[in-house]
Amino acid sequence: MNTSSIVTSGRRKKAAPTSPSRQQARTAATRRKLLLAAEQTFAHDGYEAARLEDIAARAGYTRGAFYANFDSKEDIFFALLEQWVAQRISEVNELLRRHENPQQRLRALREHYAQIAKDRRLALLSLEFKLFAVRHPEAHARLRARQRGLRSCGGDILRRVMKSLGRSLPISSAAAATALGAFSHAMLLEHLVDSSSLSDAEIRHLLGLFFDAVVASQKQ
Amino acid sequence: MNTSSIVTSGRRKKAAPTSPSRQQARTAATRRKLLLAAEQTFAHDGYEAARLEDIAARAGYTRGAFYANFDSKEDIFFALLEQWVAQRISEVNELLRRHENPQQRLRALREHYAQIAKDRRLALLSLEFKLFAVRHPEAHARLRARQRGLRSCGGDILRRVMKSLGRSLPISSAAAATALGAFSHAMLLEHLVDSSSLSDAEIRHLLGLFFDAVVASQKQ
DNA sequence: CCTAGTATATACATGCATGTATGTATCTTG
DNA sequence: CAAGATACATACATGCATGTATATACTAGG
Numbered sequence: 001m002n003t004s005s006i007v008t009s010g011r012r013k014k015a016a017p018t019s020p021s022r023q024q025a026r027t028a029a030t031r032r033k034l035l036l037a038a039e040q041t042f043a044h045d046g047y048e049a050a051r052l053e054d055i056a057a058r059a060g061y062t063r064g065a066f067y068a069n070f071d072s073k074e075d076i077f078f079a080l081l082e083q084w085v086a087q088r089i090s091e092v093n094e095l096l097r098r099h100e101n102p103q104q105r106l107r108a109l110r111e112h113y114a115q116i117a118k119d120r121r122l123a124l125l126s127l128e129f130k131l132f133a134v135r136h137p138e139a140h141a142r143l144r145a146r147q148r149g150l151r152s153c154g155g156d157i158l159r160r161v162m163k164s165l166g167r168s169l170p171i172s173s174a175a176a177a178t179a180l181g182a183f184s185h186a187m188l189l190e191h192l193v194d195s196s197s198l199s200d201a202e203i204r205h206l207l208g209l210f211f212d213a214v215v216a217s218q219k220q
Numbered sequence: 221m222n223t224s225s226i227v228t229s230g231r232r233k234k235a236a237p238t239s240p241s242r243q244q245a246r247t248a249a250t251r252r253k254l255l256l257a258a259e260q261t262f263a264h265d266g267y268e269a270a271r272l273e274d275i276a277a278r279a280g281y282t283r284g285a286f287y288a289n290f291d292s293k294e295d296i297f298f299a300l301l302e303q304w305v306a307q308r309i310s311e312v313n314e315l316l317r318r319h320e321n322p323q324q325r326l327r328a329l330r331e332h333y334a335q336i337a338k339d340r341r342l343a344l345l346s347l348e349f350k351l352f353a354v355r356h357p358e359a360h361a362r363l364r365a366r367q368r369g370l371r372s373c374g375g376d377i378l379r380r381v382m383k384s385l386g387r388s389l390p391i392s393s394a395a396a397a398t399a400l401g402a403f404s405h406a407m408l409l410e411h412l413v414d415s416s417s418l419s420d421a422e423i424r425h426l427l428g429l430f431f432d433a434v435v436a437s438q439k440q
Numbered sequence: 441c442c443t444a445g446t447a448t449a450t451a452c453a454t455g456c457a458t459g460t461a462t463g464t465a466t467c468t469t470g
Numbered sequence: 471c472a473a474g475a476t477a478c479a480t481a482c483a484t485g486c487a488t489g490t491a492t493a494t495a496c497t498a499g500g
Binding site: 044045046048049124127130131133134135143144147148151170171172174175178179182183185186187189190192193194197198199202205206209210212213214 | 264265266268269344347350351353354355363364367368371390391392394395398399402403405406407409410412413414417418419422425426429430432433434
């Protein structure tokens with residue numbers, strides 16, 4: 001798609017002369033495949049245990065292709081973060097677009113968080129980003145900035161919906177959005193560890209309970 | 221303390237002839253120091269990134285002492301799990317012992333979960349155990365068994381308290397205990413990633429909200 | 441097609457953490 | 471206090487993942 005646009009990844013094309021040619025499409029394709037493979041590998045093995053060779057192999061290449069597109073494990077990890085934030089923001093916007101009515105939006109939001117609690121890759125990857133931030137002070141600010149963009153986005157929609165409904169939140173909307181997402185992921189993780197300790201039905205129940213508690217309670 | 225009792229760690233004394241001597245105390249002491257160091261190191265760096273040399277150094281030894289007491293990183297990790305579960309269970313029992321009145325117990329429990337959300341090491345270590353379980357199928361059952369012991373313990377007290385109060389939970393007591401613990405840890409993690417997105421006060425508020433929602437709602 | 445440029449693979453070098461083998465100091469017992 | 475055992479340290483060997491340098495296959499333009 002975009003060859004030298006927003007991207008922050010270390011690697012940089014030397015501003016291809018004038019040929020928006022076909023090789024670039026090829027490169028872009030392998031880049032996408034590598035990112036997808038990295039997403040799966042990081043979620044499956046965790047950042048530290050993930051091997052570049054596994055990422056490349058999963059995408060159908062060897063490490064040669066990897067180093068042609070990324071500088072290091074950290075590099076692709078951050079590239080993944082960018083993509084990931086963008087995707088999630090577009091998801092929220094899509095949700096807004098599909099529902100005009102505030103009531104509907106609230107219901108859609110409620111359902112959205114329920115769906116989040118079913119996406120294993122999403123939860124594990126999200127965890128990796130957070131753990132990386134906590135454990136790597138030098139990268140903390142960068143990661144936080146990205147995640148903050150996401151939160152404020154999720155928070156905004158929550159605030160707008162609440163305002164349309166004439167209700168108020170007991171805490172800042174960003175905090176509420178953060179808490180709702182974190183809660184969904186946390187429940188999923190428990191389920192993954194021991195599905196008998198927290199069934200799907202129980203998770204749904206708890207999510208609804210929490211969502212309603214946050215949304216229904218008035219500012220004290 | 222106990223030299224060859226419950227422990228599951230690979231290492232095993234050759235049933236010391238007849239001497240309940242003083243070297244054993246020394247060994248036990250270094251074992252404790254190593255376990256403490258491991259706890260800190262695993263929480264700080266994560267299981268994969270944690271180096272045995274760091275653990276030993278933090279305890280004031282070299283790797284020689286480590287291998288004299290444990291077989292591998294996995295070995296000490298599991299030893300830590302045992303100790304950790306035992307500690308948490310004793311905490312809960314202590315809580316029960318200190319409060320007789322059901323109402324008081326409920327309040328104490330509520331406060332307990334609030335405190336959990338302040339212990340960084342506890343949250344990160346707990347996460348490591350869970351992630352390890354999810355990512356290491358061969359060890360999954362073992363870890364699950366331990367954590368389950370903990371949950372059922374926490375669940376029991378919840379159930380008893382609720383019964384004394386003539387209330388009922390909307391979900392199984394084990395699930396409720398699991399969810400409450402997971403929620404506290406999740407909030408703390410978000411706070412660690414970005415303290416401005418979720419303040420201490422907001423966390424307290426949300427924890428209370430959730431606790432009350434779980435405890436107050438009637439079985440549907 | 442032939443050449444220049446690009447994309448990916450293969451082969452090699454390096455660093456680093458683990459694990460083991462051996463040495464040294466500390467304790468125990470007669 | 472001497473001899474055997476125990477706790478720990480030091481030194482060495484191995485494996486493995488990363489990164490780099492070079493070779494091969496693909497694409498584009500003349």
